[in-house]
Amino acid sequence: MRILIVEDDFVSRTVLTRFLAPFGQSDIASNGFEAIEAFTRALAGGGYGLVCLDIMMPGMNGQEVLKEIRDKEMKAGIPQQQAAKIIMTTSLQAPKDVFSAFYQGGCDCYLTKPIERKTLIKHLEELGIAPL
Numbered sequence: 001m002r003i004l005i006v007e008d009d010f011v012s013r014t015v016l017t018r019f020l021a022p023f024g025q026s027d028i029a030s031n032g033f034e035a036i037e038a039f040t041r042a043l044a045g046g047g048y049g050l051v052c053l054d055i056m057m058p059g060m061n062g063q064e065v066l067k068e069i070r071d072k073e074m075k076a077g078i079p080q081q082q083a084a085k086i087i088m089t090t091s092l093q094a095p096k097d098v099f100s101a102f103y104q105g106g107c108d109c110y111l112t113k114p115i116e117r118k119t120l121i122k123h124l125e126e127l128g129i130a131p132l
Contacts, residue, residue: 001049001129002027002042006035006065007089008057012113016052016089019117023129024049032060036068039084043076048084050129053107055090062088070106085127087120089113 001024007013008030017026027042029035035053042048051069055062066086073083087109109123124130 001025002047004029004035004038004042004048004051004084006030006032006052006057006062007054009054012054012089012115015115016120019115019120020050020052023124032057032062032065035065036060036072039069040072043072047073047078050124050127051084051086053086053088055088062090066107085109085129087111087123087127089115 003020003024003026005013005016005020005026006029007016013028013030017028020026027038027048029038035051039048039051053062053065057065066088069084069086083106086107088107089111091113108127111119111123121130
């Protein structure tokens with residue numbers, strides 16, 4: 001599985017890369033603009049199975065990236081059941097962001113940092129990415 005990790009913090013990128021290594025190859029984007037570029041390129045080769053997306057980034061935030069990703073999938077004719085699984089991550093527990101990400105943006109999961117490996121794995125299992 002191809003994975004895209006979108007995170008502006010070096011430590012968080014490194015931790016997610018290590019946690020996700022058993023599940024596939026990870027590409028890294030340090031901001032929203034890089035994420036959109038990487039996602040667009042990947043669509044030509046089958047796309048990403050999983051995107052871990054920081055919600056708070058300078059420039060283009062995670063909510064904007066999420067909307068752009070879902071728009072690109074729709075325009076490419078990707079059925080919803082084959083769309084990338086998107087896990088939003090943030091250092092803040094903000095109900096408004098959770099509501100926007102789930103009900104308006106189409107994310108699949110929401111995790112608060114610091115992300116613990118067993119919590120991430122549990123969510124991957126629930127999403128059908130990791131074996132139960």
